[in-house]
Amino acid sequence: MPSGQAVLHKGRWVASRMPAATPEGADEASANRDLWTQASADYTDEHAIRAWAANEITWGIFNIPEDQLDVLGEVAGLDVVELGCGTAYFSAWLARRGARPVGIDLTPAQLATARRCQERFGLSFPLLEADAGHIPLPGRRFDLAISECGASLWCDPARWIPEAARLLRPGGRLVFHTTTVLVAMCQPGMTRYAGQELLRPQREVSRLQSPGHGVEFHPSHSEWIQILRAAGFAIDALHELYAPPDASTHPYYKLATARWAQQWPVEEIWVAHLTPADADIAAETPQ
Numbered sequence: 001m002p003s004g005q006a007v008l009h010k011g012r013w014v015a016s017r018m019p020a021a022t023p024e025g026a027d028e029a030s031a032n033r034d035l036w037t038q039a040s041a042d043y044t045d046e047h048a049i050r051a052w053a054a055n056e057i058t059w060g061i062f063n064i065p066e067d068q069l070d071v072l073g074e075v076a077g078l079d080v081v082e083l084g085c086g087t088a089y090f091s092a093w094l095a096r097r098g099a100r101p102v103g104i105d106l107t108p109a110q111l112a113t114a115r116r117c118q119e120r121f122g123l124s125f126p127l128l129e130a131d132a133g134h135i136p137l138p139g140r141r142f143d144l145a146i147s148e149c150g151a152s153l154w155c156d157p158a159r160w161i162p163e164a165a166r167l168l169r170p171g172g173r174l175v176f177h178t179t180t181v182l183v184a185m186c187q188p189g190m191t192r193y194a195g196q197e198l199l200r201p202q203r204e205v206s207r208l209q210s211p212g213h214g215v216e217f218h219p220s221h222s223e224w225i226q227i228l229r230a231a232g233f234a235i236d237a238l239h240e241l242y243a244p245p246d247a248s249t250h251p252y253y254k255l256a257t258a259r260w261a262q263q264w265p266v267e268e269i270w271v272a273h274l275t276p277a278d279a280d281i282a283a284e285t286p287q
């Protein structure tokens, strides 16, 4: 199995030992920073206090309890990096359970909210403004890399997955949550709920750019497997998330109604770990 970066070539993800090209990445980062600056003003700044105040760890727009899924396991004592931490409530939940998180995000407005919440809740951990595809931290520094619809959805996986591999210690775990290819194919527009028809070809949603709505990445399952393996990860689990029977439709993230998401998986969580042999190569790969 070749190790190194994965690149999108003629519509397919392929392994390469070359660093990912940057011009496309730079465009995506700037469009997504603009989008999340606006989202901060519209919703996430105000929502952050509620999320920080919650005691329970939950996943996604329908708040599926971690206790039901059990994807994280024991986190006490772990060095954790959150890639695209936004307002950093997920890192806060992990810190309260004894982890040592570092939050990475591209958008200053999101990090400003995270810092205000740190002060308000008296819980401090490092926050770093950086692109998840190029993080100015030494390698082999973390036990767990996590992303909850952060880099996992908004950063080119050819850039951030190898970077997660570089940051992890041998055997370190990667847990990321993102929205499904299915919902991306069924959405009539980025701000309208998914319907019951396939409106976009699967091959077009790998990189999905919409005017005024940034750039999302929806690799298919086979593409995720290729990307993860190319970076040295072994896959442990894939959890497909449905809305619970009593769920309400999310008022801000117009992705799918609760009714839709009770029938089809709207989000998913991947769990992988860095295989020890490949960890050596990932740590040596120049960024």
Ligand SMILES: C[S@@+](CC[C@H](N)C(=O)[O-])C[C@H]1O[C@@H](n2cnc3c(N)ncnc32)[C@H](O)[C@@H]1O
Pocket: 029, 032, 033, 036, 044, 083, 084, 085, 086, 087, 088, 089, 090, 104, 105, 106, 107, 110, 130, 131, 132, 133, 148, 149, 150, 151, 154, 155, 156
């Ligand atoms: C839906 S939020 C997810 C974060 C968190 N779970 C939350 O809801 O606050 C997406 C975040 O990803 C960040 N992001 C997008 N692209 C990124 C990149 N290339 N590197 C780091 N962060 C990125 C955005 O700035 C935004 O804060």
